[in-house]
Amino acid sequence: MSSEPLLKVSGVETYYGNIRALAGVDVEVHKGEIVSLIGANGAGKSTLMMTICGSPQARSGQVVFDGEDITKIPTHLIARRRIAQSPEGRRIFPRMTVLENLQMGAGLDDLKYFKEDVEKIFTMFPRLKERQSQRGGTLSGGEQQMLSIGRALMSRPKLLLLDEPSLGLAPLIVKGIFEQIKRLNKEEGLTVFLVEQNAFAALKLSDRAYVMVNGKVTMSGTGRELLADPSVRAAYLEGGHH
Ligand SMILES: Nc1ncnc2c1ncn2[C@@H]1O[C@H](COP(=O)(O)OP(=O)(O)OP(=O)(O)O)[C@@H](O)[C@H]1O
Ligand SMILES: [Mg+2]
Secondary structure, X not given: OOOOOOEEEEEEEEEEOOEEEEEEEEEEEOOOOEEEEEEOOOOOHXXXXXXXXXOOOOOEEEEEEXXXXXXXXXXXXXXXXXXXXXXXXXXXXXXXXXXXXXXXXXXXXXXXXXXXXXXXXXXXXXXXXXXXXXXXXHOOXXXXXXXXXXHHHOOOOOEEXXXXXXXXXXXXXXXXXXXXXXXXXXXXXXXXXXXXXXXXXXXXXXXXXXXXXXXXXXXXXXXXXXXXXXXXXXXXXXXXXX
């Protein structure tokens, strides 16, 4: 892979007050890749996702997206560069209907593609079609996760950031969601950077992966390499996570 990466994070440090959550992180995601980030609770995974989106901003280091330095660009303008995030804990709009939530994700192109894109999401997650008039807050956890991903996709992102898409979901639903991610990647060339507790599923899905420990990347490789690595297996894969 010799071309410039779509996303290049270099030497990024992010703080919450005096606490350094990211201690010099380097990560690259190339166009068309699925890359995952695994690591223990509190390692800094969500902080990296949020730093890419500009909230909080990196105190030092650089985030370059599509050749542009976005390190100090405000969050709402980063979204216009077509980086879409499905954050940890989903954060859909609970009082809005499913359809309204999807509408909030669109908007970048004057709703020009709205109908077409909504149909695509409904084909991908038929459950959302059945529930389109239901308020987001009354959906089940799995349905909310589908809505959160659907909403992120409505902006036709160049880069989709997913923070723990499998959190709290039944294995069958996780499987369905991962299959959809893979399909979008294969058929539409969607580039995905995802954080996952379910390291086994993430590594199987991913072209490449990074391991984060205490705000630092300690290891990287292909999904296959990390799946086979004894230290990764011991730390993240033992105990039947699949
Ligand atoms: N708003 C905040 N204020 C202060 N400290 C924070 C804040 N958010 C996160 N942290 C701290 O930063 C560190 C990294 O947190 P982060 O949420 O990025 O971890 P994570 O890898 O996503 O963990 P998890 O797997 O539990 O989601 C943790 O020590 C956490 O306590
Ligand atoms: Mg997190």
